[in-house]
Structures are given as structure tokens and as C-alpha cells.
Amino acid sequence: MAWRSFVAMGDSFTEGMNDGYPDGTFRGWADLVATRLAVETGPDFGYANVAIRGRLLDQIIAEQLEPTLAMRPDLVSFAAGGNDLLRPRVDPDTLLAKIDPVVARIRAAGADVIVFRFADIAAHIPGGQRMIGARTAALNDGFREIAERHGAYLVDLFADGAYLHREMWSDDRLHLSEIGHRRAAGHALNALGVGVDEEWMLVPPMPQPTPWRLARSADLHWARHHLAPWVGRHLRGISSGDLVTAKRPVLAPISVR
Incomplete structure (x- = not known):
């Protein structure tokens, strides 16, 4: 199928952190997918990316759903809930109960939908499996069921063992690296049946296993430079995306950079 337009909804994963263009803006898997689809479709292909870092599920639905539907795209990606999982008191079933009608609305509007089973960030965070492992698995399983129920395209990053490789992630261990985003784009395009x-x-x-002492030193460096600032913002009620606007708020052609 030749899609004529694509809107990407979500948070930092879809905004493209931390896969940077030379000018310091972010690219990410969605830009890569859009560029490839534009090659298939032609210069009239439209792409919008309304994702903003730090957004929780309720914010994504409230801020992004109606503008997305108003653009009447042929294809929509919806990746949300990851930031909610980092909160200590969150129920994956409650998240899924909110996601299901969103996917249903987009499908009812005539658009195809891409959803994701998220890659396993818990494997790279000290204590991650204990803190968020079960919640992540439950959300991922729910996304599979939603995809099946509504005929959405499922991109299963969780099943890809390559994401256990540290180089697939940036230094903050929460966002994909350049090669991580590129592989996610490849999975998405393969799911859509487009060559990659x-x-x-x-x-x-x-890589070879890191000696224990060096691994603990790396964990301490991560906690000091990435975890502590995140906790500090959370306690103050501040989000990394508070002053950020969508990088591509309206449908427009995308050029190769």
C-alpha cells in the first residue's frame, strides 16, 4: 500500500531522542520511516511528528489525538505509556484501557496504525527488572492484543535480542542511540511491508562482559548524571518537555538530510 501521509504520536521515543541531526535537532526512527515512505510515494508525501519528550499517556491523548485526526492521515504511529511506567504507582491495565479506544478512533477515521512492544530498558537500568520489568511486560502484551483487535501493525522491539546490546542505547540508558533508532525504523518498515x-x-x-568494578563505576556515573536529575525534575513536577513544542506539527514534505 502507498501511504500518502504519516503522523507520528508519542513521547521522546518518537521525537527521536537521542539520534541527532548535525544541527542538534533530533531525527529518530519516525523520520527515517517517513523518509523511506516518501521515496515510495513521491514528493507529495506528507509527514507530521507531534511527539514531545516527557509526555505521559494522558497528555499525549489530550494534546495529540485531535490534531492528528484533523490532519486525516493515512498512517499513524502511536507509542505511549513508557514514561508512565517509570512512575512508582501505575497500573498497566489502566493505561491499556485508555490506549484501546485511541487506536479504535484512529482506525475508525480510516488510518492504518503502528503500535509497539517496547524494547527492554529494564535490562540496562540497575534494579530495572524489579522496578519496571513486570509492568513493561504487561503493557507490551496489551499492545499485542490491541494490535490484533484493531488490525494495527505491531512492531515488536521487545522480542529483538539486539536491544540487549548497550550500543543500541544512548548514555542515559532510556533513549535509543543512532543505531537503535535505525533498527527500530527497519522493524517498522518491515512490518509495513516496505523494503529496508x-x-x-x-x-x-x-562486547565482552564488563568487569564488576568497572560496571559499578558506570552505574554510579549513570545515576549521578542521568537518574538524579530525572528524580529531581520529577519531585519538582518538572518535565524535560515543558518548554518543547512538536518538531513537525503539520503535514509537510520531508527532505533527506
């Missing part, structure tokens, strides 16, 4: 450059799916060889 084989290089997008390549990953470096798995």
Missing part, C-alpha cells in the same frame, strides 16, 4: 536497507538492521558484535 539491510545496513539498518546491522548491530555490532556483543
Whole structure:
């Protein structure tokens, strides 16, 4: 199928952190998918990316759903709930009960939908499996059921063991690296039945295990430079996206950079 327009909804995962263009803005998997779809469709292909870092599920629905529907796109990606999982008191079933009608509305408007089973960030965070492992698994399973129920395209990053490789993630261990985003784009395009450059799916060889002392030092560095600032913002009720606006709020052609 040749889609004529694509709108990407969500948070930092879809905004493209931390896969940067030379000018310091973010690219990410959605820009890569849009660029490839534009090659298939032609210069009239329209792309909008309304995702904003730090957004919780309720904010994504309240701020992004109606503008997305108003653009009447052929294809919509919806990736949300990851930031909610980082909160200590969150019920995945409650999140899924809110996500299901969103996907249903987009499908009823005539658009195809892409949803995700998220890659396993818990594997890279000290104590991550204990804190968010079960919640992430429940949300991922729910996304699979929603995709099946509404005929959405499912991109299963959780099942891809390559995301256990540290180089697929940026230094903050929460956002994908350049190669992580590229591989996510490859998965999305494969799910859509669109050809993808084989290089997008390549990953470096798995490194040798890090000695215990060096691993603990790396964990302490991460906690000091990434975890502590996040906790501080959370306690003050501040989000990294409070002063950020959508990078592509309206449908427009996308050029290769």
C-alpha cells in the first residue's frame, strides 16, 4: 500500500531522542520511516511528528489525538505509556484501557496504525527488572492484543535480542542511540511491508562482559548524571518537555538530510 501521509504520536521515543541531526535537532526512527515512505510515494508525501519528550499517556491523548485526526492521515504511529511506567504507582491495565479506544478512533477515521512492544530498558537500568520489568511486560502484551483487535501493525522491539546490546542505547540508558533508532525504523518498515536497507538492521558484535568494578563505576556515573536529575525534575513536577513544542506539527514534505 502507498501511504500518502504519516503522523507520528508519542513521547521522546518518537521525537527521536537521542539520534541527532548535525544541527542538534533530533531525527529518530519516525523520520527515517517517513523518509523511506516518501521515496515510495513521491514528493507529495506528507509527514507530521507531534511527539514531545516527557509526555505521559494522558497528555499525549489530550494534546495529540485531535490534531492528528484533523490532519486525516493515512498512517499513524502511536507509542505511549513508557514514561508512565517509570512512575512508582501505575497500573498497566489502566493505561491499556485508555490506549484501546485511541487506536479504535484512529482506525475508525480510516488510518492504518503502528503500535509497539517496547524494547527492554529494564535490562540496562540497575534494579530495572524489579522496578519496571513486570509492568513493561504487561503493557507490551496489551499492545499485542490491541494490535490484533484493531488490525494495527505491531512492531515488536521487545522480542529483538539486539536491544540487549548497550550500543543500541544512548548514555542515559532510556533513549535509543543512532543505531537503535535505525533498527527500530527497519522493524517498522518491515512490518509495513516496505523494503529496508539491510545496513539498518546491522548491530555490532556483543562486547565482552564488563568487569564488576568497572560496571559499578558506570552505574554510579549513570545515576549521578542521568537518574538524579530525572528524580529531581520529577519531585519538582518538572518535565524535560515543558518548554518543547512538536518538531513537525503539520503535514509537510520531508527532505533527506
